Amino acid sequence: MKYKTCVSIAETTPNKVKQVLKNALKKSDFVEVRFDFLKMEQIPQTLELIKKDLNKIVCTLRPKTEGGKFPGNEKERMSIIKLIAEYNPFLLDVEFNMLKKNPQLTEYLKSTKTELLVSWHDFKKTPKATELKKKITQMSKFSNNIKIVSTAKTTDDATRMLELYSKKGKNNLISFAMGDMGRISRILCLYLGSPYTYVSLGKAVAPGQFSVDEVKKIASLK
Numbered sequence: 001m002k003y004k005t006c007v008s009i010a011e012t013t014p015n016k017v018k019q020v021l022k023n024a025l026k027k028s029d030f031v032e033v034r035f036d037f038l039k040m041e042q043i044p045q046t047l048e049l050i051k052k053d054l055n056k057i058v059c060t061l062r063p064k065t066e067g068g069k070f071p072g073n074e075k076e077r078m079s080i081i082k083l084i085a086e087y088n089p090f091l092l093d094v095e096f097n098m099l100k101k102n103p104q105l106t107e108y109l110k111s112t113k114t115e116l117l118v119s120w121h122d123f124k125k126t127p128k129a130t131e132l133k134k135k136i137t138q139m140s141k142f143s144n145n146i147k148i149v150s151t152a153k154t155t156d157d158a159t160r161m162l163e164l165y166s167k168k169g170k171n172n173l174i175s176f177a178m179g180d181m182g183r184i185s186r187i188l189c190l191y192l193g194s195p196y197t198y199v200s201l202g203k204a205v206a207p208g209q210f211s212v213d214e215v216k217k218i219a220s221l222k
């Protein structure tokens with residue numbers, strides 16, 4: 001099976017990000033750098049250190065309200081997101097909630113031509129199918145690259161996230177569920193058209209994440 005992976009990196013110093021990135025790119029097509037794990041003032045230096053690989057990097061600056069660690073306020077987060085956009089990464093992950101609340105940011109990001117990945121997360125549950133579909137329609141106004149991630153408490157929850165692929169239209173959709181009950185969806189999403197699945201280098205960055213080696217083994221079964 002053809003499949004792609006994206007290793008999530010959540011390191012706390014610029015040098016560690018650079019070092020782990022090098023190892024991750026040996027094993028994975030893409031890497032996600034979670035800039036929210038760094039101190040705010042370390043972000044410009046980190047961008048400079050990794051700029052030659054940014055064409056394979058998904059850049060993320062997740063706020064605490066969506067399961068991230070960014071310590072600053074929304075104004076600060078916005079200005080760092082704008083800075084990252086200047087570097088034109090493979091994808092810039094920005095939350096649907098932020099884009100919805102900040103039309104000026106949306107306009108600005110459009111002007112930089114940076115490829116956006118509009119994202120939405122639910123760390124507690126998996127909403128009903130109608131709600132999920134409505135969310136995707138709203139999210140598609142901001143980008144064709146859409147990521148919608150929930151938390152599964154039952155197998156049905158994970159299935160509901162996977163059912164969304166049947167309605168994806170022209171969008172590049174990444175839809176799966178976190179948590180133990182969602183693990184299966186992290187693999188099956190690849191069979192349903194997800195451009196990649198998020199993995200770790202060993203230590204899971206999110207609930208239920210497989211390691212890159214585990215996914216490699218499963219996806220190469222014949």
Ligand SMILES: O=C1C[C@@](O)(C(=O)O)C[C@@H](O)[C@@H]1O
Nearest residue numbers: 008060149178198205206209
């Ligand atoms: O949105 C996602 C997906 C994720 O939460 C996961 O469950 O693998 C990992 C995050 O780093 C990433 O930004």
